[in-house]
Amino acid sequence: MTDQESLAMRFEEHRPRLVRLAQRMLGSTAEAEDVVQDVWLRISSAGADGIDNFGGWLTTIASRACLNVLRSRATRGETPLDDGIAEPVVEADRRGADPLDDAQLADAVGAALMLVLDRLSPAERVAFVLHDSFDVPFDQIAELLDRSPGAVRQLASRARRRVRSADTSGGAASDRRPVVDAFFAAARAGDFDRLVALLSPDVELRIDGGLSATSIVRGAAAVASQALLFAAPAALLTPVLVDGLPGVVVMIDGRAVSVMAFDVEGDRIAVIDAFAGPERVAELSLP
Incomplete structure (x- = not known):
């Protein structure tokens, strides 16, 4: 068996996975198959000498090819031009x-x-x-x-x-809303144990204050302590949807000071995304 034949056999073992990856990336079977074929043409010419992780290497090449297709679509106005992080949709x-x-x-x-x-x-x-x-x-x-x-x-x-x-x-956002309501009720009551019970053990609280980095608090006890620390009994909570997830706009003295989104799995909160501070909230489009 020649080196080229051996390389072809190794590639064909990974082809189904690469096609699935490209399909998910591009949303098109035809484009996915074209991308994977282009990957094969590239590596068949360059070879794979010195590559220790062949599957990982193929994933990287295919992903880069898909990224180029997505960016090409964007330049034609078929997808958003912004390649950064889009703002949340609050409804x-x-x-x-x-x-x-x-x-x-x-x-x-x-x-x-x-x-x-x-x-x-x-x-x-x-x-x-x-x-x-x-x-x-x-x-x-x-x-x-x-x-x-x-x-x-x-x-x-x-x-x-x-x-x-x-x-x-x-579940629909309305089905998950009672867990969010219970979370705020426990925070206002200072009920640490109830807060912990409402949170997944590996819950994440991600705080976006408008700076370059997002602060992350992990673990039920740490997030519950944070909730108690910043609980404001006088705050007015307006229910909203944030990217389709149940959330709230927190108002103090008539001013929006934070927007929070809750990813609820079952009867526990798995992730909380908080957009904190009047300046950061002012950047969002609120209903």
Whole structure:
């Protein structure tokens, strides 16, 4: 067997995974197959001598090719031009609206999910797909996107919120609202144990104060302590949806001081995203 034949056999073992990756990235089977074929043409010419992690190397090449396609779409106005982190969409929480029937709901969710994916910036889409669907570490994605691992983590987080907002598997936002209400009630009452019970053990509180870095607090006890520290009994809480997730706008003396979004899994809060400070909140478009 020649070296070229051996390389072809190794590549074909990875082709199905590469096609799935490209399909998820691009939303098009035809484009995905074209990208993977281009990857093969590239490595068949260059060879793979000295490559220790062949699968990881192929993933990087295919991901970079998909990123180029997404950016090319953006220059033609087919996807957002901004390759950074999009601001959250804050909407009024209209509970009590007439629900769609099951068939209509399924169609709406499928269409919404595709629309959400298409509205992600190229960097958001790459970070989300590689990490959440293919378990690629953030530091590896950071090299691909020429970003810091922290920035890539934030890209994936924002993308994940948008995708989950179009996915009913976690329940409608109104179904998860009671957990959020219970969280604020416990915070106002100073009930530490109740707060911990409402939080997942590995919960994350991510605080975006408008600076270059996002502060992250991890763990139920640490997040509960933070909630007690900043609980304001006089605050007015306005229910909203933040990228489709249940959230609140926190008002003090008639001024919006923070916006919070809650990712609820089952009966516990898994992630809290807080946009904190009047200056940061002023950058958001509120209902």
